[in-house]
Amino acid sequence: MHTFPKRVQAIIDGFDALPGVGPKHATRLALYLLDHKDLAKQFASDVESALAAVAFCKECQTVTETELCDICSDTRRDHATICVVAHVQDIEPIERTDKFNGVFHVLHGVVNPVEGITPDDIRTKELLARVKKNGVTEIIFALDATAEGEATVMYLTKTLRDSRLTLSKLARGIPFGSNIEYTDEATLSSALDHREKI
């Protein structure tokens, strides 16, 4: 059985541990790095420099190089309205809609009983602390439309029930550009329930 030198294998294993990278792709990436040494050197130093300088915003938990992120330190934004997302990368598509002027809260995951991820493993405590202290009046859940996303919304809704907050979640319906023929029944059923008057 052909094996790679152990330092090459270490990089392959490193890539393989990343989400959405399979073993074949990990091998290809590691060998690409070794074939492009300048790029690899820059990459390793970028990762180290980011590890030293990037932290999580003490309010919303997104990545930032300052104590508060750009959005949380923007006084023109409505700090009474929090949009709860699962991941840092979920902020950008919502910002792109230009429909939301509140602030965010990044949970860094969703509740997943199968994988043993409980509410304490994601940043729910930080959300509850913000709600208590900051005069928050509204929370919009923008979590993935999956069983885990729904379970997370349910848990937080239950926890926040007595807080007199306005709670909502993104509407479920037919996405733009989709065909009825290929739309699953859960989406169709929700789209029928919440049909819009014209």
Next chain:
Amino acid sequence: MHTFPKRVQAIIDGFDALPGVGPKHATRLALYLLDHKDLAKQFASDVESALAAVAFCKECQTVTETELCDICSDTRRDHATICVVAHVQDIEPIERTDKFNGVFHVLHGVVNPVEGITPDDIRTKELLARVKKNGVTEIIFALDATAEGEATVMYLTKTLRDSRLTLSKLARGIPFGSNIEYTDEATLSSALDHREKI
């Protein structure tokens, strides 16, 4: 427009420069690293350590931590027969067949006129030098069955024509487990031309 802190963006750009990683995936990978600092630290240090210790085998050009790779330094192997591959990762599947006891030569790419990759940009010179000095008698080309792979075989065949070497390339045909219905005509045509007597 929402932007990431510049050190985060640097890691995203680093991943984005790798083959087979799109911008969305690059973002996800960078944020995953920042969420898993121990793993990220290990990864950056593994890359640096490999850059310092891993070189290319002076014979076959594969990755190695020693001057000669395991295969080239194995005296039980037939050093007169060279299997030419495009990439380091192409060695392993051939080794797995247990059909080949020669040595390899890694070109680190194929000729690609569209992308401006000429024979001089890949390790053809090193192959020609090996052929001259080492008593090589046979070369088997195991390059991808693409236009670029074929062009590379043609170039090297032409260059080596006068050298009295036995030259061959992998047979083209129907792969195991495939359906005739879904096989392209170039493969079918080659499989017909080289049909095996039963």
